[in-house]
Amino acid sequence: MKIDISFTCKCGQRVSETFPCPEPNFMAERNKDSYSENYESAICEICGTDYDVIIMNSFGGADVYVNNGDVDVKNSGPYYTEDDSDEEFYWKSESSEHYKTLNDHLDSASELLKVEVNEKNRFSLHVMIYGHVVAATEGFLSSIFIKTTVGHEELIRKLIETDPKFSDMKFTLSQLFKEREQIKDTVAKYLHDLIFHDLKKIKPMYKEVFGHDFGDISWLFMAVAKRHHCVHRAGHDKDGTPIVFAENEVLELIEKIKQLAAELLITTSKLEDDLLRPF
Numbered sequence: 001m002k003i004d005i006s007f008t009c010k011c012g013q014r015v016s017e018t019f020p021c022p023e024p025n026f027m028a029e030r031n032k033d034s035y036s037e038n039y040e041s042a043i044c045e046i047c048g049t050d051y052d053v054i055i056m057n058s059f060g061g062a063d064v065y066v067n068n069g070d071v072d073v074k075n076s077g078p079y080y081t082e083d084d085s086d087e088e089f090y091w092k093s094e095s096s097e098h099y100k101t102l103n104d105h106l107d108s109a110s111e112l113l114k115v116e117v118n119e120k121n122r123f124s125l126h127v128m129i130y131g132h133v134v135a136a137t138e139g140f141l142s143s144i145f146i147k148t149t150v151g152h153e154e155l156i157r158k159l160i161e162t163d164p165k166f167s168d169m170k171f172t173l174s175q176l177f178k179e180r181e182q183i184k185d186t187v188a189k190y191l192h193d194l195i196f197h198d199l200k201k202i203k204p205m206y207k208e209v210f211g212h213d214f215g216d217i218s219w220l221f222m223a224v225a226k227r228h229h230c231v232h233r234a235g236h237d238k239d240g241t242p243i244v245f246a247e248n249e250v251l252e253l254i255e256k257i258k259q260l261a262a263e264l265l266i267t268t269s270k271l272e273d274d275l276l277r278p279f
Contacts, residue, residue, distance in 0.1 A: 003055060004076040005064050009044040015051070017042045021078040023192070024058050034058040042066070098143045099265050105136035106254045113250060126245045127235035133250065134197070134227035137220075137257050141264075142196040145206065148268045150188045152275045155209055162208040165190060197224045212267040214260065223253055 003021035008014055022036035040053040054065040057078055064075040109129045117125055149155045160166040160183075196202055199221055206212045214220075229235060229243050236242050 001057075001078050003062055003064070003078050005042070005053065005055075005066075005073055006075075007042075007051075007066050007071050007073040009047060009049055009051075011044060011047040011049070013044050013046040015042055015044050017053075019053065019055060021055055021062055022057050096265070096269075098140055098147065099261060101143075102136055102140040102261055103258065106133065106258060109133050109136075110251065110254055123235065123242065123245070126250055127230045127243075130223075130245070130250055130253070131227050131230035133254060133257065134223050135231075137261075138196045138224075140261060141202060142191070142194070144264065144268060145196075145202075145209075146188060146191045148272065149191065149209060150184055152272070154275060155271075156183065156187050158209045159187060159205075163205070197227075199224060206264075210267055210271055212264060217260070219253075219256060220260070 001021045001023060002018050004016070004018050006014060006016040017040075019040045020038060022038045024034040025036055035056050035058045038055040038057075040055065042051045042053050043049070044051075051066050051071065052068070054068075056063045056065075062075065062078050064073050066073045109132060112125065112129055115125065149159055194201075199217065203214050203217065206214065226243060229237055
C-alpha cells in the first residue's frame with residue numbers, strides 16, 4: 001500500500017514523494033485502536049533539508065505529519081499498486097501456510113500454560129494467552145477466507161451475489177468497466193476491512209461462499225466475548241469483576257480451535273481442487 005505526499009520546503013521548492021503506507025490494525029474493534037504508523041524521511045533536492053514524515057493509517061483513513069505537524073502537507077488516500085497486489089494480498093499464499101501459522105500460535109500458547117507461576121500471576125497469564133488464542137483464530141478465519149475467495153472468480157461472484165454490501169453498490173455505465181477490472185482489489189479491500197470476530201456475519205458468509213457449515217460454534221461466540229474482557233478490561237467484566245477461567249478451559253479452547261481449523265482446511269483444499277479442475 002502506498003501514499004503520495006507533497007509540501008513546500010522552506011526554500012520554496014515543492015517536495016513530492018511516494019511512501020509505503022501501513023495497513024490499519026484490522027484486529028482492532030474501534031477506530032482509535034486501529035492506527036498503524038510508518039516513519040519516513042523526505043529530502044528537498046534543492047537545498048538538502050531533511051524532513052521527518054509520520055504516516056498514520058486507521059479505519060477512518062490516513063494522516064500525514066511533516067516535522068511533527070509544523071509543515072503544511074497534502075496527501076492522497078492510501079492505494080494499492082500492482083506490486084502490492086502481487087506481494088501482499090493473502091491469495092498469493094497457500095491455505096496450509098495460514099493453517100501452520102495458526103497452529104504455531106496455538107502450540108506456543110499450550111507451552112506457555114505449562115509455566116509455573118503463582119495464582120495471582122496465573123490469572124494474568126491466562127488473560128494474555130486467552131486473548132492471543134482468540135485473536136490468532138480470527139486472523140486465521142480472515143486470511144484463509146480472503147486467500148481462497150479472491151483467488152477464484154467463481155467465489156468472488158458468490159460473495160458479491162450474497163453479501164448485501166455489494167448489492168447496495170451503484171455504478172454509472174462509465175464506471176462499470178473500471179470497476180470490473182478492479183473487482184479483485186475491491187473485494188480484497190472489503191474483506192481486509194471486515195471484522196472477523198463478528199461471527200454472526202462470518203458464519204453464514206462461509207456457508208454461502210464456501211458451502212462450509214461450522215455447525216454449533218456457540219463456544220467460539222462465548223470465547224470472542226470473553227476475549228473482549230481480556231483485551232479491553234485486562235480480564236475484568238464491565239462491573240470490574242475478574243472473569244473466571246475453569247480448569248483446563250484455555251487448553252480445551254485450543255483443542256476446539258485446532259479441530260475447527262482442520263475441518264475448514266479440508267473444505268478449502270477440496271474446494272480449490274474442484275475449482276482448478278479443467279472440466
